[in-house]
Amino acid sequence: MRFGRKSVMHVALTLALLAALFAMAGHAALSERGRGGRAGLVARLGLTDLCVFTEARYTRHPVMADRASAFQDHPLSFEHFPSGSLMGPPPHLRAQAGDE
Amino acid sequence: MSAIDRQMNILEFTLSSLLRRKGRNAALLVVYTIVVAMLASVMFFTRALRDEASHVLQGAPEIVVQRTIAGRHELVPPGYAGAVSRIRGVREVRPRLWGYYFDPAVGANYTVIVPTGIVPEGSENIREGEVTVGSALSRARKAYVGDVFPFRTHDGRSLNLRIAALLPQETELVSADLVLMSAADFGRLFGFAPGMATDLEVRARNPRELATIATKITEALPDARPIIRAEVARTYDALFDWRGAFMSTALMGALLAFVIFAWDRASGLSAEEKREIGILKAVGWETSDVLGMKMLEGAVVSLTAFLLGTALAYLHVFFMDSSLFLAALKGWSVLYPSFTLTPAVDAYELVTLFFMSVVPYTAAAAVPSWRAAIADPDTVMREE
Secondary structure: OOOOHHHHHHHHHHHHHHHHHHHHHHHHHHOOOOHHHHHHHHHHHOOOOOOOOOOOHHHHOHHHOOOOHHHOOOOOOOOOOHHHHHOOOOHHHHHHHHHO | OOHHHHHHHHHHHHHHHHHHOHHHHHHHHHHHHHHHHHHHHHHHHHHHHHHHHHHHHHHOOOEEEEEEEOOEEEOEOOHHHHHHHOOOOEEEEEEEOEEEEEEOOOOEEEEEEOOOOOOOOOOOOOOOOEEEEOHHHHHHHOOOOOOEEEEEOOOOOEEEEEEEEEOOHHHHHHHOOEEEEOHHHHHHHHOOOOOOEOEEEEEEOOHHHHHHHHHHHHHHOOOEEEEEHHHHHHHHHHHOOOOOOHHHHHHHHHHHHHHHHHHHHHHOOOHHHHHHHHHHHHOOOOHHHHHHHHHHHHHHHHHHHHHHHHHHHHHHHHHOOOOOOHHHHHOOOOOOOOOOOOOOOOHHHHHHHHHHHOHHHHHHHHHHHHHHHHOOHHHHHHOO
C-alpha cells in the first residue's frame, strides 16, 4: 500500500519533533555548563543565594531576609520592587510567623 | 486494508481538509505554538533555576547565625562566636564579614565579601589594596583588571582599590555583583568596630544535628536567628515554583484568551464543515470514522503546536538566555547575571503541559462533530 504524501510528511515531522524532545531531555541530562565552578565558589565563599535579583537586600539574599523585609522603613512601606512580585516569600519566614 | 493503512488514509484526508482552510489553521497553529512556547519557557526557566539552586547551593554554610534587634539585622559582637562554639555538636564557628555597598556612579548595589575560606583550597586570596569583582559588575562599571575601583568610606573618605581579578563568567549566577576585598579594607570601608561581624557561619560535627543545634543557639542567644542549610533549598523551591509564580499569573490572561479562541475554532463548525461531514456520511463513513477524523484534526494541530512550542521554549531559555523574560526579571536591578542556565527537563511538568495543551483542544474539536455526525446527512447538508 502506498501512503499519501501529506500523511507521510506529517508523520515524519511529528517523529522528528518527538526525537527533538528526547534529544532535549538527553542534552539536559548531560549538560553541566560551569556548575562545578559555581558550586566551588559557593563553598569557598560561603554564599547562601543565587544572584538573580540585585535590586534590594531581600531580593538579592532571600534566604537571609528577615520577616520585616518588605516593611523595612515604615510599617506602611509595602513591597515596591518588581522582583518582589516574581518571587514568593521564603517558607521558613512564613512558618516562623505562623508559630507566633 | 490494514489498520495502519486505514489510519494513514484518514490522516491524509484530515490533512487535506486542514489545508483547504490553510490561512485559518496556520494562524491557529502559530498562536497555539506561541502560547505553548511561553508556558514551556516559564516551566523550563523556573525548573532550571530551582535545579541550579539545589546543586550549586549544596555547599552553602550549614548554619548562618544572624542577630536581630527591633526587626533589623544587627552586627554580631565578639562574644557570640564563643557562646555558639560552646554548644555541644558545633565543630567550627567563623565570623563572616560582608555587606552591601551602593555605587552612585552606576546606581547599583554590590555585595561586598571578605573571603574567609573554610574550605582550604580557596583561591580567592585577596591582598590589601586589591579587589576581585564579579563579571556583571565589571561590565556595568566598565572596570577591568588593573583599573582602580574608587569607593567612598563610611566617614566620607575615598578608598581606591585595584582590581586584581574578575570572577569567572561561568559563576555569574552566584557572583554577578560580588566584590571580594581584604578584612582590613572592609574595616576601612564600613567602619566595623574591631571584632564585630555581619553574621556567623557554623559547622556541625554531625550534619543531621543542624536543627537541634539551631534550637540550642536560640536558647543560648535569644536575639540570634539561625538559618540552616535545608531552609536555603526550601527557599529556592518556593521562590521559583512556576505554578505560583507571577509569570504564570501574567500568562494566565493570554492563556484564557487563547482558550476562548481555540474553543470557538474547535467547537463551532462552519457550514462548509457541516456539509463535509454530511457528504462523508452520505458516501458511507461511519459516525466513529467522522469522529476519529475530527479528533485527529484537533490532535494534528495541538500535538504539532505542543512539540514545536516546547522545542522553541528550550531554545529560548537555554540558548538565548531567556531573552523574552529579561525585562521582567531585571526589574529595577542595574546588575543582572547572564542567565546561562544548565538545562533541566522535568518529565512530570512536560506531561502536565501536554495534558493542558493537547487533550482539551482535541476533545473540544470532537464534540460538535459528533453532533453533526449523528444527524441525518441530508439535514446536515441542507443546513446553512
